[in-house]
Amino acid sequence: MLNKKTIDDLNDIKGQKVLVRCDFNVPIKDGVIQNYNRIDGALPTLKKLLEKGAKLILCSHMGKPKGEPVRELSLAPVAPALAQRLGVAVKFVSDPQVTGESTKKLAQQLKENEILLLENTRYREEETKYGKDEAADKYAKELAELCDNGVFVDDAFGTAHRAHCSNVGVTKYCIENVVGYLMEKEIKFLGETVENPARPFVAILGGAKVSDKINVINNLLDKVDTLIIGGGMAYTFARAQGEETGSSLCEEDKLDYALDMIRKAEDKKVKLLLPVDHVEGKEFSNETEFKIVDHIDKGWSGFDIGPKTIELYKKALEGAKTVVWNGPMGVFEFENFAKGTLEICKAVADLKDAVTVIGGGDSVNAVKRLGFADKMTHISTGGGASLEFLEGKELPGVSAADNK
Numbered sequence: 001m002l003n004k005k006t007i008d009d010l011n012d013i014k015g016q017k018v019l020v021r022c023d024f025n026v027p028i029k030d031g032v033i034q035n036y037n038r039i040d041g042a043l044p045t046l047k048k049l050l051e052k053g054a055k056l057i058l059c060s061h062m063g064k065p066k067g068e069p070v071r072e073l074s075l076a077p078v079a080p081a082l083a084q085r086l087g088v089a090v091k092f093v094s095d096p097q098v099t100g101e102s103t104k105k106l107a108q109q110l111k112e113n114e115i116l117l118l119e120n121t122r123y124r125e126e127e128t129k130y131g132k133d134e135a136a137d138k139y140a141k142e143l144a145e146l147c148d149n150g151v152f153v154d155d156a157f158g159t160a161h162r163a164h165c166s167n168v169g170v171t172k173y174c175i176e177n178v179v180g181y182l183m184e185k186e187i188k189f190l191g192e193t194v195e196n197p198a199r200p201f202v203a204i205l206g207g208a209k210v211s212d213k214i215n216v217i218n219n220l221l222d223k224v225d226t227l228i229i230g231g232g233m234a235y236t237f238a239r240a241q242g243e244e245t246g247s248s249l250c251e252e253d254k255l256d257y258a259l260d261m262i263r264k265a266e267d268k269k270v271k272l273l274l275p276v277d278h279v280e281g282k283e284f285s286n287e288t289e290f291k292i293v294d295h296i297d298k299g300w301s302g303f304d305i306g307p308k309t310i311e312l313y314k315k316a317l318e319g320a321k322t323v324v325w326n327g328p329m330g331v332f333e334f335e336n337f338a339k340g341t342l343e344i345c346k347a348v349a350d351l352k353d354a355v356t357v358i359g360g361g362d363s364v365n366a367v368k369r370l371g372f373a374d375k376m377t378h379i380s381t382g383g384g385a386s387l388e389f390l391e392g393k394e395l396p397g398v399s400a401a402d403n404k
Contacts, residue, residue, distance in 0.1 A: 067125025
């Protein structure tokens with residue numbers, strides 16, 4: 001689908017400065033990194049470039065500092081974590097300008113197999129304004145000049161749906177623009193799985209709102225054999241068909257759209273499965289009173305799919321050869337309303353000879369929290385990016401890389 005040049009296509013880069021866009025947007029509390037997944041995800045690419053003898057300059061954003069230095073959003077804690085994992089010294093420069101004189105000096109002095117980590121790219125407000133003003137273009141040029149306008153590697157799929165200076169703008173000024181192993185893997189699994197799936201192809205969509213996944217539903221109905229709907233978005237479909245949904249989350253302005261999608265599924269001969277029973281609760285709390293019902297009562301809210309729905313969905317997954325899952329089945333953060341997500345998670349994990357791709361923040365969190373991460377073929381690192389990929393959109397960060 002997307003035949004992009006990768007780091008394996010780079011010829012002799014021994015002694016060359018290589019700028020690498022990573023995704024080090026990790027959770028930090030009191031200066032301590034809480035989760036190392038994104039740092040660990042970058043290691044295969046960094047190790048390969050070090051093996052090739054490159055001098056590495058790494059850049060990433062963290063959080064939303066809105067164009068000014070915010071101490072809590074500094075990338076400083078990432079440097080020692082990288083150094084420990086890679087076994088090499090990682091230099092870090094506390095430069096609020098990101099590409100200021102102190103950074104340029106360190107970049108110029110880099111030796112083979114050394115690493116320089118830049119400060120948070122979003123300390124500069126220009127970062128998110130690429131294509132909108134000349135200052136952003138200048139910032140992109142400054143980043144490229146750090147690697148002598150040579151080689152740029154994008155390995156940050158999590159920002160691939162954004163056209164920023166450090167992932168798209170910089171490619172205008174670099175001679176070679178390739179993707180890293182993490183980006184290559186995302187393109188392969190999210191792209192090829194959806195475009196050329198082994199069948200039966202089942203998609204599972206959950207989460208709170210239909211509006212978040214309008215284009216995903218529309219796009220997947222052209223590709224899947226079965227589409228399973230769960231989570232809060234199911235209640236908009238229920239209301240559209242005249243069912244009582246009580247105080248459940250429901251988007252009144254999306255009722256017609258829900259009916260259109262039901263009709264489209266019929267036209268395309270796609271099985272569109274909706275909950276046939278629910279676990280309803282009085283208040284948004286794990287301790288609230290709850291019960292299993294076929295239809296939501298007035299004054300109650302649906303917080304999970306019920307046992308009959310779980311069996312229906314598990315049956316639909318039997319024999320599937322490709323599964324794409326984005327969004328939990330209920331309020332899985334609360335133990336009393338996590339069973340639907342847990343059971344579907346188990347069913348996907350137990351599939352034999354199937355390609356199983358998990359995309360989107362909440363479903364990824366659910367799979368990891370429930371202990372099934374190692375049973376899935378691929379877990380996407382990009383929430384918004386994976387959603388836009390499933391919508392069939394072209395991602396700026398992917399498009400900017402050179403074609404083979």
